[in-house]
Amino acid sequence: MPRPPVSLPSFLAQAKHALHDAIRNRLPITFVIGNESADLDSLCSAVILAYLRSQSSPAGSLYIPLSNLPRADLDIRPELIPVLSHANLQPSDLLTLSDLPPLRAIASKLPPENTRWILVDHNAMRGELSKIYGKRLVGCVDHHAEENAVPKDCGDEPRIVKKCGSCTTLVVEYCKDAWNKLAKESHEDVDGFSRELAQVALGPILIDTSNLGNKAETTSTDSDVVDYLESWIKSQPGSKYGRDAYYNIVSEAKQDIGGLSLPDILRKDYKQYGEEGSIVLGIASAVRGMQFLIDKAGSKEKFVEVLEEFAKERGLSILSLMTKTTVQDGFARELLVWSIDEKGIVAARKFEADSTETLDLKEWEKGSLDIDDKGRWLRCWWQERVENSRKQVAPLMRAAIGDVE
Numbered sequence: 001m002p003r004p005p006v007s008l009p010s011f012l013a014q015a016k017h018a019l020h021d022a023i024r025n026r027l028p029i030t031f032v033i034g035n036e037s038a039d040l041d042s043l044c045s046a047v048i049l050a051y052l053r054s055q056s057s058p059a060g061s062l063y064i065p066l067s068n069l070p071r072a073d074l075d076i077r078p079e080l081i082p083v084l085s086h087a088n089l090q091p092s093d094l095l096t097l098s099d100l101p102p103l104r105a106i107a108s109k110l111p112p113e114n115t116r117w118i119l120v121d122h123n124a125m126r127g128e129l130s131k132i133y134g135k136r137l138v139g140c141v142d143h144h145a146e147e148n149a150v151p152k153d154c155g156d157e158p159r160i161v162k163k164c165g166s167c168t169t170l171v172v173e174y175c176k177d178a179w180n181k182l183a184k185e186s187h188e189d190v191d192g193f194s195r196e197l198a199q200v201a202l203g204p205i206l207i208d209t210s211n212l213g214n215k216a217e218t219t220s221t222d223s224d225v226v227d228y229l230e231s232w233i234k235s236q237p238g239s240k241y242g243r244d245a246y247y248n249i250v251s252e253a254k255q256d257i258g259g260l261s262l263p264d265i266l267r268k269d270y271k272q273y274g275e276e277g278s279i280v281l282g283i284a285s286a287v288r289g290m291q292f293l294i295d296k297a298g299s300k301e302k303f304v305e306v307l308e309e310f311a312k313e314r315g316l317s318i319l320s321l322m323t324k325t326t327v328q329d330g331f332a333r334e335l336l337v338w339s340i341d342e343k344g345i346v347a348a349r350k351f352e353a354d355s356t357e358t359l360d361l362k363e364w365e366k367g368s369l370d371i372d373d374k375g376r377w378l379r380c381w382w383q384e385r386v387e388n389s390r391k392q393v394a395p396l397m398r399a400a401i402g403d404v405e
Ligand SMILES: [Mn+2]
Pocket: 041, 042, 121, 143, 166, 167
């Protein structure tokens, strides 16, 4: 008789143990890792895919879900708490980069040839890990632009890159048959594991699609998967679940960045592109508006100083900051681009020339943040095409960089 699926907390404890064992004894291991912004979507996608693949693997293979961030950065993601709590999990139960050997020793303690990597919420590895493990990709499930880094034929592992509001939607869609089979075969506490998993999956999907309300991002697959997940929860007698209420709780936790410092807000949802020696671009995304962030810093001058320090610490040529804010007629986006070296300035100007129309960029507050010094260039705009998130803006910036490199 098939064994009942283990609970999510037990699964994560098993995964942690298996990872340490693999490091100690040089054993083969398969990771599922989200992108380096390590947002709710990335973190939950990795846990859900790894869990369902592990529980339904006939050979009993274990997939290790790895959150693409250092352990300390879990603290700046308060939105994890209301989502994970439904599965009796805390953020500290997640596996993070801090569970890996230190970078200087990683290639000997965790030899690339012993590892397989499945990417979720991205489809090309970046940063230090990619230099060591970038050739060990065996699958991906993602909703960003195709980067052709994962082999086309992934055999038994998924290779999905398709437009969707949330990567978690694609993970659930891919695993649905395995999930149904698992629930049917196991007689013990079926509703328990499915209900908990469904709550964890709903968190990022509702956040990424603005409660299925963002028409530009939401697809019919997102809505279908939300219906599927809610059917597990609602089948529970006495369930108090309400979609709006759940969305509001998670969304409020995510907006609650008042207690964070400006550098913490910048690194909370941050992605970096390009290698050392080339034009390195960083894009931070914030859930509050530019004026809130300026007030946080104290003044416009201090705000720019924090940006400059953040960019220098990371060796960036260009730092971009995307914000979301509310204005009279609803939701608005602001876009800031800050270049601190000559090659960055050339690329940033190229982006301005190419994308002002595409993104419908309009001068922000009479250009009061803009800088045109020797070796420093800053522009801040209202981005009137509010439907374009970093998913669309990053490729435009990277194309401008590619044109001048
Ligand atoms: Mn995503």
